[in-house]
Each structure stands twice: as C-alpha cells, then as structure tokens.
Amino acid sequence: MSRAVSRILWGLLLLLLGLTMLATTQGAMHLPLASLWSAGDEGLRQIWLTIRLPRVLLALLVGAALALSGCVMQGLFRNxxxxxxxxxxxxxxxxxxxxxxxxxxxxxxxxxxxxxxxxAFIGSLAVMVVIYLLSKTAESGLSRLLLVGIAINALCNAGVGVLSWISNDAQLRQLSQWGMGSLGQTEWLTLGVAATLILPASVVIWRVAQPLNLLQLGEEEAHYLGVNVPALQRLLLVCSALLVATAVAISGIISFVGLVVPHLMRIWLGPDHRGLVPGSLLTGAGLLLIADTVARTAVAPAEMPVGLLTSLLGAPWFLWLIFRQRRTARG
Incomplete structure (x- = not known):
C-alpha cells in the first residue's frame, strides 16, 4: 500500500471521527456537546447516551458492513x-x-x-452460494448474474408479501418499518450484538486482503502463488454473508451502499485490497452516518426511513455506472 493511499485512509478516519461527533448533536432535539457535560439538564445527557449515541454508532457499523460486503463480493466475483x-x-x-x-x-x-x-445469515449464505456457483460457469456473464438476482429478489419479495399477509397488525407494522430500512429502534444491547458479529468478520477480511489481491489474477495463478483458493473463497463467502445478515437483521433493507462505496474507492484508491478494504469500511460508515443524520433531521420531528434515502441517491449512480460500462465496452 502506497504512502498516498495511507494518507487518504488517515484523512478518512479523521473525517469520520468529526462526522461522528457532529452527528451525535443533530436530530429533532439539538444537543450541543458543550452543554451536555456542564452542570445542566440530566435529561439531555440521558437522551444523548441512551438514544443518540448508540444510533450513531450503529449507523457506522451497518454502513461499514454493507460497504465491506460489497467490496468483498466485487473482488470475489471480479465484477x-x-x-x-x-x-x-x-x-x-x-x-x-x-x-x-x-x-x-x-x-x-x-x-x-x-x-x-x-x-438472515442462513438466507444470505444460501443465495450467495448459488450466485457464486453460477459465476464460475463458463457461460455466465454480468447480465445473467443480474437476471438471477432479479429472480431471487422477486421470489424473496413474494415470500415476504405472503408473510405480511398472514401477520397480525403488530407484526405487519414491524415488517413494514423494517422493510424500508431504519435505525430507529437502536439500543445498546442491539449495538453490542451487531458489534460481536461485524467487527470479527471485518478483521478477518482485512487480514486476507493480500490473498484477495492474488485472486484477481485468476484462480489458477493464485494457486501457483501459494493461495489456498477454495479455503479463501469459502472464508470470504461466510464473512460477506455474516456482514449482510447482521446489517439486514438490524436495519432492514438499505440499498446501494454496497455498490456505490466500493466502486468509488476502487476508482480513487486503486484495486489493491489492502487499501480498498479499510477505505470501503470507513467510507461506507461515513456515508450511512450522513444519510441517517439527514433522514432524522430533514423532516423533523418526523423521520424518513434511511433505506428510502439511500435508494434515491444510489439508483441514479447505478444507472450512470451501467451506461459508463456500456460506453467503455463499445470503445
């Protein structure tokens, strides 16, 4: 990893720390940090500690998990x-x-x-194995993978629709809020459970960044360079499924973070996963933190589901990416 990439990563880390401190003060109720620790209102401190801070930290974890899973999948599928x-x-x-x-x-x-x-881990791992096996066939291509993804999404959405139909009022409301993507039900216990799954998976992925670089050369070349290709592929599949599962189980469907962030970081930092992995993690955490802060302040005292906001931002990027690749292929 070059010095320039290292400087960028340190800059992203410092920026993320600043955004985190700022986000803890923003919301339906403004909570200046200076007044929280003075001899002031104990109620404001409790709001900051029990509601605002765990939500901000969970946004960081979920954003990092989604972006990191997208980074691994793009490297694993070379897509x-x-x-x-x-x-x-x-x-x-x-x-x-x-x-x-x-x-x-x-x-x-x-x-x-x-x-x-x-x-969620069982569901995400099952789909990921199907997609991965398909990506290894000689006749598979980008269009076929996307078509399979569309079919799987349609089947899963139909299943969720059937479950919504047979649910009671409380379950239906919970499914509806969860399906749009939200971090509004955050507690310290939820944050602790998420951290025990996301952080170890992230560390494992960071430690295999160099073998993942070698995998970009092709499976046969990576094998001759000393990489245990099947073991590495299984490890990356499990870690990616665990990251996606934890994020989805806690926050619902938050789209396009796993697509936009790794692609931007690949353009900015290059293809070396030693910089791409931490860069995607930091940028994904920051992006979802900004989106969640906007979601809970733009229409205050009401709150916009953060999944809707990321879809509004990510869908135009996805369309631009498709047209850009089409122009590149023609060129």
Whole structure:
C-alpha cells in the first residue's frame, strides 16, 4: 500500500471521527456537546447516551458492513456491479428475518438475541452460494448474474408479501418499518450484538486482503502463488454473508451502499485490497452516518426511513455506472 493511499485512509478516519461527533448533536432535539457535560439538564445527557449515541454508532457499523460486503463480493466475483441487493443476497436475508418475525418460534433468551442474525445469515449464505456457483460457469456473464438476482429478489419479495399477509397488525407494522430500512429502534444491547458479529468478520477480511489481491489474477495463478483458493473463497463467502445478515437483521433493507462505496474507492484508491478494504469500511460508515443524520433531521420531528434515502441517491449512480460500462465496452 502506497504512502498516498495511507494518507487518504488517515484523512478518512479523521473525517469520520468529526462526522461522528457532529452527528451525535443533530436530530429533532439539538444537543450541543458543550452543554451536555456542564452542570445542566440530566435529561439531555440521558437522551444523548441512551438514544443518540448508540444510533450513531450503529449507523457506522451497518454502513461499514454493507460497504465491506460489497467490496468483498466485487473482488470475489471480479465484477464491479456485484452488490448484496442487486444479486438477491439481501433479499434472501430479509425473507428469513421475516420468517423469524412472523412465524411463532420459542427459543431461549440468549439465543433470541442472535436469532434474527442467524436466520438472515442462513438466507444470505444460501443465495450467495448459488450466485457464486453460477459465476464460475463458463457461460455466465454480468447480465445473467443480474437476471438471477432479479429472480431471487422477486421470489424473496413474494415470500415476504405472503408473510405480511398472514401477520397480525403488530407484526405487519414491524415488517413494514423494517422493510424500508431504519435505525430507529437502536439500543445498546442491539449495538453490542451487531458489534460481536461485524467487527470479527471485518478483521478477518482485512487480514486476507493480500490473498484477495492474488485472486484477481485468476484462480489458477493464485494457486501457483501459494493461495489456498477454495479455503479463501469459502472464508470470504461466510464473512460477506455474516456482514449482510447482521446489517439486514438490524436495519432492514438499505440499498446501494454496497455498490456505490466500493466502486468509488476502487476508482480513487486503486484495486489493491489492502487499501480498498479499510477505505470501503470507513467510507461506507461515513456515508450511512450522513444519510441517517439527514433522514432524522430533514423532516423533523418526523423521520424518513434511511433505506428510502439511500435508494434515491444510489439508483441514479447505478444507472450512470451501467451506461459508463456500456460506453467503455463499445470503445
């Protein structure tokens, strides 16, 4: 990794720290940091500690998880349009979470904390394995992968629709809010559960960044360079599925973060995953933090689902990316 990339990463980290401190003060109620720790209102400090701060930290975790999963998928499939939402991986996770929310299942309390993540992990991993096996066939191409993703998303959305139809009023409201993407139900316990899954997976991906670089040369070349290709592929599949599953189970469907951020970082930092992985992680965290801050302040005291906001921003980028690749292919 070059010194220029290192300087950019340190700059992104400092910028992210500044955005985090700023975001904790913004919302329906403005909470200046200077007044929180003076001899002032204890109620404001409790709002900051129990509501505002955990939500900001969860936005960082979820944004980092989505961007990092997109980075890994684009490297693993060697495809710049690979994304958890476009390929149906988020759809598989959402279907399994909807099953957990609607279908009556009795589990111990400790298991219940991780049950939505486990259900989402099973769904996302199953879809990712299908997509990965398809990407290895000789006749597979970008259009075929996207068509399969569209079909999987349609099936999963139909399944979620059936579950919404048979749900009661409370479950239906929960499914509706969760499906649009929101971080509004954040608690310290939720944040702790997410951190225990996202942080270890992120560390594992960062440690295999160099073998992932070698995988870009092709499986045979990577094997001759000393990479255990099947083991690396399985590891990346599991870690990516875990990141997507945790994000979807907690925040619902938040689209395009996993597509936009890694692609921008690849243009800016280059293809070296030693810089691309931390760059995507930091930028994804910052992007979702900004989006969530706008979502809870733009129409205050009401709140816009952050998933709708990211879709409004990401869809034009996706269209531009498709037309750009088409022009490149013609050239």
């Amino acid at each position: 710049p349009l690979a994304d958890p939402g476009l390929l149906g991986i988020s759809g598989g996770a959402s279907l399994m979470v909807a099953c957990w929310l609607v279908l009556p299942v009795s589990v111990p309390v400790l298991v219940a904390l991780y049950a939505p993540m486990l259900a």
